[in-house]
Amino acid sequence: MSTSTSTSAKLAKKDNDVPPSNENTLSRRGFFTKMGILFNGLVATALAVPIVQFLLSSITRGRNAYLAWVPLGPVSAFPEGETRLATFRNPYVMPTDGKTVDTACWVRRVTGDQFQVFAINCAHLGCPVRWFPQSGLFMCPCHGGAYYRDGSRASGPPERGLFEYPNKVENGLITIQAGELPTPGAVAALTGEKPPCVS
Amino acid sequence: MRIMIGKIGQWFDRRLQLAAPIREAVEHPVPRNTASWWYVFGSAALTVFLLQLVTGILLALIYVPSASEAWSSLQSLNHDVTLGWFIRAMHGWGSNFMVAIVLIHMVQVFLFGAYKFPRELTWIIGVFLLLMTLGMAFSGQVLRFDQDAYWGLGSGASIASRVPILGPAIVKLMLGGPIIAGATLSRFFALHVFVIPGLLIAFVGLHVLMVLKLGINEWPMPGRIVKRATYESEYHALTKKDGAPFFPYAVWKDLFFAAFVILAVAACALYFGPFGPTGQPDPTIIQTVPKPDYFFLWLYALLSLLPPSLETPALLIGPVVVILGLLLLPFLSGEGEKSWRRRPIAVLTVLLIAIMLGTFTHLAGFTPWSPHMNAWSGDPVPARFIHGTTALERQGALVFQVKQCRNCHSLGDVGGQRGPTLDSVAVRLTQDQLIRQVIQGGGNMPAYGKNLSPAETTALVAFLETLHPAGQRPARDASRDVVAGDEKRPGGQQ
Numbered sequence: 001m002s003t004s005t006s007t008s009a010k011l012a013k014k015d016n017d018v019p020p021s022n023e024n025t026l027s028r029r030g031f032f033t034k035m036g037i038l039f040n041g042l043v044a045t046a047l048a049v050p051i052v053q054f055l056l057s058s059i060t061r062g063r064n065a066y067l068a069w070v071p072l073g074p075v076s077a078f079p080e081g082e083t084r085l086a087t088f089r090n091p092y093v094m095p096t097d098g099k100t101v102d103t104a105c106w107v108r109r110v111t112g113d114q115f116q117v118f119a120i121n122c123a124h125l126g127c128p129v130r131w132f133p134q135s136g137l138f139m140c141p142c143h144g145g146a147y148y149r150d151g152s153r154a155s156g157p158p159e160r161g162l163f164e165y166p167n168k169v170e171n172g173l174i175t176i177q178a179g180e181l182p183t184p185g186a187v188a189a190l191t192g193e194k195p196p197c198v199s
Numbered sequence: 200m201r202i203m204i205g206k207i208g209q210w211f212d213r214r215l216q217l218a219a220p221i222r223e224a225v226e227h228p229v230p231r232n233t234a235s236w237w238y239v240f241g242s243a244a245l246t247v248f249l250l251q252l253v254t255g256i257l258l259a260l261i262y263v264p265s266a267s268e269a270w271s272s273l274q275s276l277n278h279d280v281t282l283g284w285f286i287r288a289m290h291g292w293g294s295n296f297m298v299a300i301v302l303i304h305m306v307q308v309f310l311f312g313a314y315k316f317p318r319e320l321t322w323i324i325g326v327f328l329l330l331m332t333l334g335m336a337f338s339g340q341v342l343r344f345d346q347d348a349y350w351g352l353g354s355g356a357s358i359a360s361r362v363p364i365l366g367p368a369i370v371k372l373m374l375g376g377p378i379i380a381g382a383t384l385s386r387f388f389a390l391h392v393f394v395i396p397g398l399l400i401a402f403v404g405l406h407v408l409m410v411l412k413l414g415i416n417e418w419p420m421p422g423r424i425v426k427r428a429t430y431e432s433e434y435h436a437l438t439k440k441d442g443a444p445f446f447p448y449a450v451w452k453d454l455f456f457a458a459f460v461i462l463a464v465a466a467c468a469l470y471f472g473p474f475g476p477t478g479q480p481d482p483t484i485i486q487t488v489p490k491p492d493y494f495f496l497w498l499y500a501l502l503s504l505l506p507p508s509l510e511t512p513a514l515l516i517g518p519v520v521v522i523l524g525l526l527l528l529p530f531l532s533g534e535g536e537k538s539w540r541r542r543p544i545a546v547l548t549v550l551l552i553a554i555m556l557g558t559f560t561h562l563a564g565f566t567p568w569s570p571h572m573n574a575w576s577g578d579p580v581p582a583r584f585i586h587g588t589t590a591l592e593r594q595g596a597l598v599f600q601v602k603q604c605r606n607c608h609s610l611g612d613v614g615g616q617r618g619p620t621l622d623s624v625a626v627r628l629t630q631d632q633l634i635r636q637v638i639q640g641g642g643n644m645p646a647y648g649k650n651l652s653p654a655e656t657t658a659l660v661a662f663l664e665t666l667h668p669a670g671q672r673p674a675r676d677a678s679r680d681v682v683a684g685d686e687k688r689p690g691g692q693q
Contacts, residue, residue, distance in 0.1 A: 055372075056372070058371045058372060058374070058375050058376050058377075058382070059368045059371045059372055063377075066376070066377045085485070087483045090378055090380070092376070092377065092378075094376075094380065094381045094382065095267075095381075096265040096266055096267050096268075096381035096385075097266050097267065097380040097381040098265070098266040098267025098268070098270075098381065098480070099266075099267070099479060099480060099481040099482075099483075100266050100349065100378070100379055100380045100381065100383075100480055100481075100482060101378070101380055102481060102482060102483045103378075103482050103483065104482060104483045104485055120482070120485060121353060121357075124357070124502075125353070125354040125357045125358065125502060126350065126353030126354055126356060126357040127350050127353065127354070127489055128350065128482070128485035128487065129485075130485060130486075130572060132603055132606070134601055134602055134603050135602050135603040135604075135606065135647075135650065136647075136649070136650035137645055139570045139572065139606065141487070141488040141489070141569060141570075141572055142350075142354075142488070142489060142499075142503075142569070143499075143502055143503035143568060143569070144503055144566075144568040144569050144570065144617055146570070146645050148645065148649075149649075154640070154645035154646070155640070155643045155644060155645050156568075156643065157502065157503060157505070157507050157510060158507065159507045159508075159510070159511075179377055179378070180377040180378065181353065181356060181370070181374065181377060181378045181379060183356050183357045183359075183360035183366075183367070183370055184357055184360055184361060185357075185359070185360025185361045185362065185366030185367055185370065
């Protein structure tokens with residue numbers, strides 16, 4: 001308060017039109033300053049709402065908004081007992097996404113209509129795993145993770161098996177529910193359960 | 200002419216009123232012994248930062264921050280735009296130099312005790328500057344939107360996702376959506392070009408201002424103890440009694456080193472050229488071995504070597520501990536000895552960290568933990584290993600080849616280093632142990648029981664049993680001989 005008194009005293013000295021300072025004009029100015037700060041605070045709060053909503057939109061959008069069933073191809077394209085690479089386009093696409101929305105996955109046809117569809121991403125740190133039919137292992141080129149043919153962990157740093165997409169056969173097409181990058185944190189983000197353990 | 204320039208100068212200074220404070224700043228007295236080559240790294244870091252600003256703006260003239268265009272705009276920078284490759288190379292090498300110089304600067308400040316009273320806040324701001332420099336290095340790697348960038352983002356997302364409860368939300372915030380796509384590149388562009396540089400400029404300004412206000416750290420003398428009560432008057436006496444104006448007494452070394460560093464960046468840029476981009480950021484191309492940039496290689500190695508159960512805690516708690524430790528350092532040892540000659544633990548800490556980071560970086564150069572993804576097809580079993588073997592053993596060599604054992608095991612110095620080399624495996628393991636190891640795995644080896652028929656296992660183990668140096672007998676189970684009674688027991692009953 002003392003500094004504002006001296007400031008307004010100086011102002012009053014400079015400008016003869018302003019009446020000499022007294023308690024009334026001081027509190028009036030002080031009041032308006034406070035009101036000004038309050039007004040700015042209100043405006044900032046009001047503006048913060050849409051800004052925060054905008055910033056967090058990628059979180060607040062529910063999973064139903066981007067998860068969808070995507071066909072990978074006719075069942076006949078996947079021989080029984082074998083594991084093949086398939087690619088699909090992410091169900092949610094923006095015009096500037098380029099090639100990033102094309103995703104690969106490993107399709108294992110166990111028998112008949114029974115499938116396992118594994119995410120390409122290693123359950124450790126997401127590098128693309130490769131299937132080696134001869135040794136019957138998925139191997140990761142980054143940190144040395146390895147998985148058995150059923151996706152369960154074989155060795156290396158991963159703490160769990162490969163991520164699996166929920167799948168179903170519809171009109172002769174093998175279809176998976178996709179649309180989200182599988183990461184270890186979103187625990188088995190897509191199936192909600194861990195793949196079977198090593199028997 | 201000179202009068203004219205003088206008059207123009209006066210006209211501006213009457214309005215700007217900057218001449219006096221600038222003169223005061225550049226001529227502030229510094230302790231004489233700080234005019235040393237050890238004191239040039241701070242100004243060198245600032246120099247490289249300014250270089251990064253300039254080359255970064257030049258790159259932004261061509262670069263398109265769009266997931267569909269970024270990679271091809273980098274290609275045209277490399278191949279079409281005149282000297283675009285050189286500006287990219289300068290920016291890339293400038294980044295490496297900046298991280299290196301900031302680290303050297305930090306080590307020097309630490310060993311010279313410059314973080315002690317009253318320069319605690321200068322150190323703390325410096326810690327944030329280090330983090331921002333690393334943030335720039337990582338986000339810059341993302342802007343080079345190639346395969347390494349794409350899968351590097353995936354690794355970042357995997358790490359972030361492990362944060363309890365908030366993990367999945369952090370991933371979506373980081374990626375700008377549920378997958379790595381256009382929005383991801385855009386937000387890393389915003390971070391790399393607006394947010395972090397803005398903060399860097401503000402923090403660098405504060406950092407330099409505090410160096411001017413508090414004075415440069417005097418050369419540490421063993422036995423000259425920092426005490427809160429007396430330090431400032433001692434320092435004042437030091438600069439008054441023994442001081443010299445920064446300009447021109449000390450500045451020439453900074454000038455020489457700054458020019459040398461820029462020359463070194465340009466020389467590396469000319470000689471080695473720009474970094475990448477590697478393959479297109481197309482996630483359907485899975486024949487790729489993603490690797491981070493040089494200054495994150497140690498982390499890449501660490502993540503391969505940590506036991507799985509330790510990894511998540513180490514990833515989530517480790518950085519917090521390190522950053523808190525750095526921030527609290529000036530409060531834990533804000534007084535006392537400055538000289539590294541009297542601070543053995545400080546010196547050992549620096550050496551230990553340097554050796555650790557150096558070892559991990561070295562290991563990441565040849566990734567012994569990674570299977571060789573093409574050893575099975577590219578490298579046949581050398582003939583000397585099947586010379587004079589039986590039909591069964593040769594069949595085993597075939598199984599060995601076909602089942603890709605050499606993705607992880609080397610034989611005759613060719614093959615992966617993930618598992619032990621097998622040149623003399625028969626000396627280490629008996630037949631029973633070999634069978635058990637092949638079928639059940641263990642010790643970081645997958646179990647092959649489901650993937651090998653009994654006949655294949657028999658053949659494979661028969662081959663493995665031949666792998667021992669000439670003149671050295673293979674390991675055998677002594678009890679088996681006893682049970683079978685086909686060896687005379689020496690020394691009677693045992």
